[in-house]
Amino acid sequence: MNRRFALKATVAAGLLAGLTACAPADQGSDIVDIAAANGNFTTLVAAVQAAGLEDTLRSPGPFTVFAPTDAAFAALPAGTVDSLLLPENKDTLVSILTYHVVPGSVTSDQLLDQKLSVATVQGQNVNIDATGGKYGATVRVNDANVTSADILATNGVIHVIDKVLLPK
Template identity: 80%
Template sequence: MNRRFALKATLAATALAALTACAHTPKGDDIVDIAAANGNFNTLVAAVQAAGLEETLRSPGPFTVFAPTDAAFAALPAGTVESLLLPENKDQLVSILTYHVLPGAVQSGDVLGAVTNVATVQGQTVRVDGTGSKVGPSVKVNDANVTAADIIASNGVIHVIDKVLLPK
């Protein structure tokens, strides 16, 4: 009797798992949705919109975005953000923002223990250093620290950084 019950329970669980796997899962939040909902990326979201990149960062991707916080933007020289948001500086803004984006989804585990130069969507490379520090694993992008890693979006991954990356 117990064997029969166990067999029926196993078959039912397998059938349920198969149905669940085939079921349509709702589309998750994309990179822009996650940044906008967070509250620490208001400047980044405004810049993405001003640069006309919102639709791109909502597309299927996948993308890896090194997302500077509002505090990182505030650390730029006074007036820099306001100047970049002006329509006449759109090309420069696009260049800076696309310097924060990699094609493909790269998670922190992919870079731990290595130093790599990676091509950005902008065309230049960033130096990703996953060799860590004396206190434990850490990742740096150029001279910015990754303060939160592997925020998974429906179209890629976000890594929070503490500085705005500026192309050379």
């Protein structure tokens, strides 16, 4: 029992540290404003704008966004991002981006110690594993790691991930 409490306390402290490091001082920002102000999501923000999803992600929601960093987009094969941003590929871009969004506001404490399959706005499910890993607490969405959780916005929550999720 004490071991489980210690694990949960460690996870909570790590998530709080991530929130403190990534959340802007302005507590009244929506998902798009937070991503734009952060500096690690320039590709994501550009993609959201190119897909015509900016107004949606500024709406009341709430939404849970698994936000890939610029480094995650850079890890895609060369030319992929440039190709996705072309007007003729808007439908594909919308599909990929909405695969990163879950309806509702889901924080990490609601996921702890669970394995779930959750429907995305795109229509397909993502697999969330928050049961911890061999070397400590981890949360994974499909094959991406959550590197920072619970960045709270006025219209939902952002969880930073290290890979771009691609629908099947």
